Amino acid sequence: MPQPPPSGWRGRRLVFAAAALAATLFTLDRAFPPNLARLHPGIEVLDRHGRTLSTLPAPGGIWRLPTAPADLPQHLIAMLLAAEDARFRWHPGVDPLALSRAAFQWIRAGRVVSGGSTLTMQAARLLEPRPRTLRSKFVEILRALQLEARFSKDEILAIWLTLAPQGGNLEGLRAGAFAWFGRSPSQLDAAEAALLVALARRPEALRPDRHPMAARAARDALLRQRAPGAGQVSAAERDLAFATPVPTARQPMPRLAPHLARQLAQGAAPGARIATTLDRDLQAAAEALTEDRLLALSDHAAMAMVVAETQSREIRALVGGSFGVETRAGMLDLTRAIRSPGSAQKPFLYALAFEAGVARPETLVADLPFRFGSYAPENFSRDFVGRITAADALRQSLNLPAVALLSEFGALRYATALKLAGSPPRLAPGAEPSLPLALGGAGTTLRELVALYALLGDGGRAAPLVTLPTPPTERPEVVLPRAAAEVAGILVNPFPGGGPAGVAWKTGTSWGGRDGWAVGLDARHVAGVWVGRPDGTPIPGLTGRGAALPALAAIFARLPAAPRAPLTVRATPRPFGEAADRLRLLFPMPGAVLAEGGPVTLRAAGGRRPLVFLVDGAPIEHQRARREAAWVPPGPGFYRVTVLDADGVAAGAELRVR
Template sequence: MRGATPPARRWRRVLLGALLALPLGLFALDRALPPDLSRLHPGIEILDREDRLLATLPAPGGVWRLRTTVAEVPPHLVAMLLAAEDARFRWHPGVDPLALARAGWQWLRAGRVVSGGSTLTMQVARLLAPRPRTLRSKAIEILRALQLEARLGKEEILGIWLTLAPQGGNLEGIKAGALAWFGRPPGQLDAAEAALLVALARRPEALRPDRHPAAAQAARDALLRQRAPGAGGVTAPERALALASPVPRARHPMPNLAPHLARQVARGAAPGARLATTLDRDLQRAMEALAAQRLAALPDQAAMALLVAETGSREIRALVGGSFGVEARAGMLDLTQAVRSPGSAQKPFLYAMAFQAGLARPETLLADLPLRFGDYAPENFARDFLGRVTAAEALRQSLNLPAVALLSELGALRYAAALKAAGSPPRLAQGAEPSLPLALGGAGTTLRELVALYALLGDAGRAAPLVAQPGPVAARAVVLRARPAAEVAGILVNPFPGGGPSGVAWKTGTSWGGRDAWALGLDARHVAGVWVGRPDGTPLPGLTGRAATLPVLAAVFARLPAAPRPALRVRPAARPFAQPADRLRLLFPMPGAELADAAGPVTLRAAGGRRPLLFLVDGAPLPHQRARREAAWIPPGPGFYRVTVLDADGIAAAAELRVR
């Protein structure tokens, strides 16, 4: 019949149509049945300011699975993995026909599976969606491997294997295995350690080194021996050394520094997130060790919180929120955010407000005498009175009557508003109004807020919140002028009673009934705070800030990096602690100076800085002509004294003097 299509031509058209439809069909099938990556949900990593690992949080289900990339493991581990598992990984499309043919031939000859013929990509398909080991499962793995190769690059596929490879128990991935079995990140693994982790992935339960150390070592050594020197990225001397090394017999705990802060910053984060913080890993570890050591000497019911920040940036460098864990004294509660009574720890801010308002100066005489303010009759902690004292001495000795008198003149509402502006709003009982007990800690605050309040004294009176994660610098609110802030800081620069670093301004506080003990301090670079008490607020008889927390604060500052300059300095300029062109300095006494006897006046001399100058000895101001750069002082007797000089910009210089 004319017009009929010859059979050969018709079949060619059908074949051409099929060939054209096949890619479209495969594309549609790939989109309809994409690889299931739901198991690729790693845990969260918390990093310090230098991207060093601080803490890890497990993946859902309590599995320690941490995202691992090729760049994070040593080259010899990747080379060893490819040499042992898939030598042609870089060249095949996900399936290695030669390996499959070899595996099939060995199966036919032996009647059992001798080698699986699986490529690393097929292993990744099995790790993503585990199935029974059947021929049907193998076929699915082949198709999925082709699909993964079409969608992902070789480095991404390797990264999935490195993240999901079983490492025994609830460990998955090379990073989790390296941390658990060797206590360090995967980039630091040597040849023996890398070989053990590669071998573990084959039979993770049978080769667990904590349960089957002999089997684990045999598998590791076999992996090292079956490769010629140089294969797998391991030289002959390295292999000999690796074969002689033992395998680990126990797991290391996963990194868990700053657990309270880690959980705080991880809240709401996506699986696999790597979250940066402002903490310093080495300092955090030192502060946790210090807290644990000092807490052991306290009553069983006591807990401790500790915080260190940089004054200028307000970045937290170390935070100990309390003991961690269900059985710990404070459990999972972050006690740096617990609202407690500050006792006398807020008095420096009150005095700075009074100095700014013109109600007093450091040398102003105040009355430490029994006084009633309506129905309110405060007493000193020691239940005694000193009579007339300077404001500087009243603050240094933490006298209650002068503080309440200053607040009475300043106004409780005004003081409360200033505290709020400084980021430390007083928490009062419902319906209560600010009143005179505010001077003695009659409202709640937190350790974080108190540390930020002390940072204000070292930052020219500018307030800003503490931050735990890097980001834009928070705006500074000017709450105090630079001079009153610096005057208060200078008054508080005193030697630690039990010894410690010099040049630290510090203050303690004890709340009513011994419920809370505080010690806060700052130097030219850092600000720190320590709290001790019971988490439930029950009193601890005999608890005081001076006995329980001040020695800890001294130990904190002894462990901090050295400040840029020994003297506390505060400037009203944008750069905190900026060095003036002609810096303020003491000409006499020089640090460590000694006087043979205490007879007659001694002339204290300063140079540099901007006049007028103020001289203080042990926090008490000396009468002198403030336009001059010297002052006369008569030592009251033998002993150690601290001489401080303040200039008009609030810069301080200090030195210790001994009179024999």
Template sequence: MKWACALLVALIGGAFALDRACPPDLTRLQATGAEVLDRDGRTLTVLPAPGGIWRLRTTTADVPTELTDLLIAAEDRRFRSHPGVDPIALLRASFQWVRAGRVVSGGSTLTMQAARLLEPRPRNLRSKLIEIFRAVQLEARFSKDEILGIWLTLAPQGGNIEGVRAGSLAWFGRPPARLDAAESALLIALARRPTSLRPDRHPQAARAARDAVLARRGGPASGMSASDRELAMAAEMPHRRRAMPSLAPHLSRQMARPATTVTLTLDGALQRATERLAWDTLDTLPERTAIAIVIADIETRDIRALVGGAWGEESRAGMLDLTRAVRSPGSALKPFLYAMAFERGIATPSTIVADLPRRFGTYAPENFSRDFAGRVTAADALRMSLNLPAVALLDQVGALRFASALKLAGAAPRLPRGADASLPLALGGAGTTLREMVALYATIADGGQSRPLRLTPGPAEEPQQAVERRAAEAVAGILVQNFPGGGRTGVAWKTGTSWGGRDVWAMGFDARHIAGVWIGRPDGTAMPGATGRQGALPVLSRVFALLPEAPRERLRVVADAPRQQAPADRLRLLFPPPGAALTADAGPVTLRAAGGRRPLAFLVDGIPIEHEAARREVAWTPPGPGFYRVTVLDAEGAATSAQVRVRAAEEPPPNTVVLTPISATP
């Protein structure tokens, strides 16, 4: 008796030592791809495991109970009761082998199959003995459901697909929790012979194998009636392998980590619709031009949709996330500047401001149209995106103070190395990103409260009051206007265009959502003639058409406030001024006018100068020294003129101010 006990202890000790010395290799189980989910747990994107294998971690909680019941019925009916090895199944397999002279059934339990999937080996007797040992090890380490999870994660599903989760997405286009009996049975059958049972290549063989799995789940206690089984057997087979989910590709690759599941704040349906809108828009854009879109929830700052660019389009730098690219915002910063001016009492929406030629030291800004509107209200100056009033307001607010407030609102301006914030900042003379611009406009939409945008669910950060609520709401009210060509009403919006049309922007918000659109070339080259109003604003209108209607009363602004009509701007000759002295050999002189009604006519000593009728400037080369009268006429007959002197190059400078010609390009 003592000898027997000693032998038993020695066997147990030896098995324990062997188990510790040779533990199961779980490398393949741990080397899974990443899955990115939307806010409701729907799959946005899956990324492959190392080696390009589509393998995703799957547990029994991820699949219907019906699937695990079918699996156990088809592969290992005594799975819940045996210790990893089923002696009855092994004896039966051995007897069949001896009688038939070949392997008829393997006698493998699901635990032994899991061991083989963890460590694939040639199918021979030695491998079978190792599988038996590994199965006992797995049973000692894991619960029955965890062992099923190994099988569900690693079972081959054809080609480079492994596991029920990846198989469900590849063959049926949906997660395994939504599989029916016929679909579950096909995936179980496919794991037996993944090459010869692929439904896209061998549909008849796959159907027969699927139906055999369904037939094994029979009897009154099975939970599946004969009619249900017949209905499942009549189900259609998948005819092709589907592409793996790949929504939000830029963001998914930024946020995902190998062998993890990441949940984002995105809305899957809205993300899909926004990507479709972006691709439709790309077809209308010039070559090498890209688009980026961000949509966020104002209350939570959760990003609901994000398009980083033309994924896969090498000519459009599709691998770059252009929502993080630093670009010039053009006039899109003006609303926040006006909010600061309102907050500090520098102006109110009804304050009359001057849109007239003015120099700020050496800086002489102009409007995009090269003309001036004269005296207008601050509200109209913002709606019309006039440059002179904006620069004048920044001159009073202070460029450094404005830059600091932008940083607090989440849109810190990037300035050239060694440069300080200055007046061109009002017109986009700094860099920012689309994500930061969305955060900035969310601050205006949320009564001046600043909070960072969020990509993953979690507690919201405490807001900071970046600008006074009253000022932010006044700006929001000014920006509420109809989209050109119709579309959603009750939306506040503003456009921006950087120098040379390199970047065109449209930013907008209603009571619930904030959205931003950027269009440009990733390499920063110009798009001549491009504007935010013509290029990005129509896309923004279509973005808001995707969003649910927001209650107008929640915007807390008056959309139809009376607007003061701007007085007509008188015709003026900006250059040359009266009494100017020009040098004869200095080359062409740019005659420039403002105000009045186009088309304008330029004359020198009564002789018209040929030029484009829509322009407010013309190049004139003085024929020689002397006095000349420069006149400009508008379409209504108004006229203004100035007498100038052209002196010879060698002539001593007169007492009058000498002006050199200025370029036609601002």
């Protein structure tokens, strides 16, 4: 006769069975986890305040944006839970009461009346779509339990909110809000919230652009069945919602700063939300202004614009061109295009010359016909004004004085300074820096040119513009400690035709009317505008003053009014012991070798006038108020040139005449 099992064996067997079942379920759960591949949304680019600037679709062209409960108004969440899953916060992923009710209705009616699915089960179905069968329902139940074991209730709700269909290629309530109402979902009213919740049930049958009557009926039914006081909408709000029409067309998805958004999206992870330094309101204003100004320009012209804060160098608005207009090469980011700056770089040349003591703002310069070897520059107006101060020569953008300054400062030295300031001149292959650099004889970009002007308003500090927030770093090195403020002050002039006061600005036009520029700065911002054809061909009659300057004045008028103020650029003190007016012999330089024949112009800078020039100790007759003198070498040999100022300070150099 068999013996009964030992006392307690049955209990231990149940424990072992339960443990084995738990181990099996755990193994299956780890071997077959929920598939979250569809959860990868598109890429979103945000402004400095976290507002949506631009969106890019997920793979397959689906507009799917990450959506969390915090992104939506509370009345929408309350309406969703009341309509779809009132016990969502309490059940473990499956609601036995709802399933029992659905099964009873199915048996009594002979068809599916309600699915009995919880929001967790719906989230599982959205992650892994399947045919609507009993087997699929069983799989959804298992997946729902898995989701509940892995995620919080808000995280599960976020899955539903991100994947809920909204008609066509729209998924998720944020995508639905942008597409059907053209604004952020946090701003939706009761009627709009009800439409999005209803759309998730039957997205194609209720698309408001195709079936507006059905969409309105479904929305109103949802509002009607939600009794006032349920927490999502008041009676007055519900009555007002009934009178609200449904949208009959899709709105474009957010697409501000499209060139920058496309650049930032390259290499970004799916679902990335990329924060930038741009300001959405200013970006929208800049794009609208650009499109408006283009209407008055040549059919093949394009416009690019950059606005940044001077001290931080953070870009607040960036218009790369007329995006989407094929005839204007809208896909190109023209803020990065390498073009000739014309006279727009002259302020930096003058600042370098002032800093080096080659000239001062009050220095008299000659705007007269002159040949620099084989190079004979002319003014844009084809005439000359004679003797003029360096400050006025810069204001009037005269070419001869600028070339003369570069001749004294040195073309190679100027090119090196441009490179150190973040704007390396792009020369033709094999070309060396030469005097045409003064008039835009090398390529640059709009971003680099705007950064040069920011230098003028930031105490002479050189730093690049940025589009992504960066942690505070050590302030950049001072390049032009004194002259930056002087040049910025020279450029403060009223805008022709009116505009905000206190803005320092300069225009430029490249040879043949290929590029028109206008760049300016005030106490807080720096901005630049470029106009031209993307293919670089000339535009007859194009000038920076006529085409770009009005847009520059308009964008400065749109900048925040507070704490804007007229430009009062600070100057950084010069290093101790470096006198701003020290006497220097500019020409000849030490060790110079000159060819015999013809006069030589000796030039000095700094010092207190009158000046005396001597060759081998013998004074040369000249006008002592001037800083130059003509000397004719008597023949080949070595000579010592010296200059003395009124304080007895001397500077000199030895040269050879062959």
